Amino acid sequence: MSKSKTYTIGIDVGGTKISAVLFDGEKVVMDYMLATPKDNLEHFLIMVKAVVDPLLERAREMKVVVNGVGAGIAGVFDASGKKMLFSPNIPTINNVFLGERIEKFIGMPVLIDNDAKCFVRAEALIGAGKNYKNVFGLIVGTGIGGGWWINGDVYNGSHRGASEVDAMIIDSASGLNLEQGYHKIMQNNPGKMSQEAIIGDPLAEQVYNEFGRQLGIALANISNLIDPEIFVLGGGAVASSDLFLSIAKKEMKEHINSSDAAKKIKIVKSKLGANAGAIGAALLCGKS
Structure with a gap:
């Protein structure tokens, strides 16, 4: 009997692009990418939702449940890991409780971390x-x-x-x-x-x-x-x-x-x- 897969969405917010993947625990099922806006917070949140929506649509087509959303964002978080203290590339998200704001926009719970820490997590668990x-x-x-x-x-x-x-x-x-x-x-x-x-x-x-x-x-x-x-x-x-x-x-x-x-x-x-x-x-x- 084959092992059931757990589907999650991961978002990587960089200085020039926002990329996201639908991940089944072993491989990327679908990815999507848009440019990172830097003019205001509202536009930023709209674009994050815009990269997630096609992946949710693919999950619906596949008749699978997305069990969570994670986001990696360049910057320094507070000790709780919830508030962005300083983002070197996207100043409009400074001093924002980013996870809460993204959750409200996409309608799902979101876990967040620094982008480089997300990178090393992936490479250490399933990469180089x-x-x-x-x-x-x-x-x-x-x-x-x-x-x-x-x-x-x-x-x-x-x-x-x-x-x-x-x-x-x-x-x-x-x-x-x-x-x-x-x-x-x-x-x-x-x-x-x-x-x-x-x-x-x-x-x-x-x-x-x-x-x-x-x-x-x-x-x-x-x-x-x-x-x-x-x-x-x-x-x-x-x-x-x-x-x-x-x-x-x-x-x-x-x-x-x-x-x-x-x-x-x-x-x-x-x-x-x-x-x-x-x-x-x-x-x-x-x-x-």
């Missing part, structure tokens, strides 16, 4: 980190985010502020953090920069060399603090990772204090691809 207990996930896309999976769950810290790698200072003189440094060297347009590097523009190649160096130092700092078994890299930058990943690995190994860790810690690309964050959000509904 499946066979590891200590996994650090890193998203590099519109911005930079991180999440730490340790012994079967995401680590949030005492105040739900753990793993905010984007805020890691990389230049003490100027106070520049990792995400600010990323935007600065990419001239706020990583997509264009990667295209220029791919066709051999020497200045663009230098930019990616510098980003690889900065990322490698950040990964070494994380390694020296929590000693993960593996880093899983996701986000839009994965497509251009050949431009910086080897440099990042070299820089990381040079700055890890433990020679044993430097040899063994792995850096791999996401196995679940563009849907990883949405899958991780869907998996929120299966948490006990």
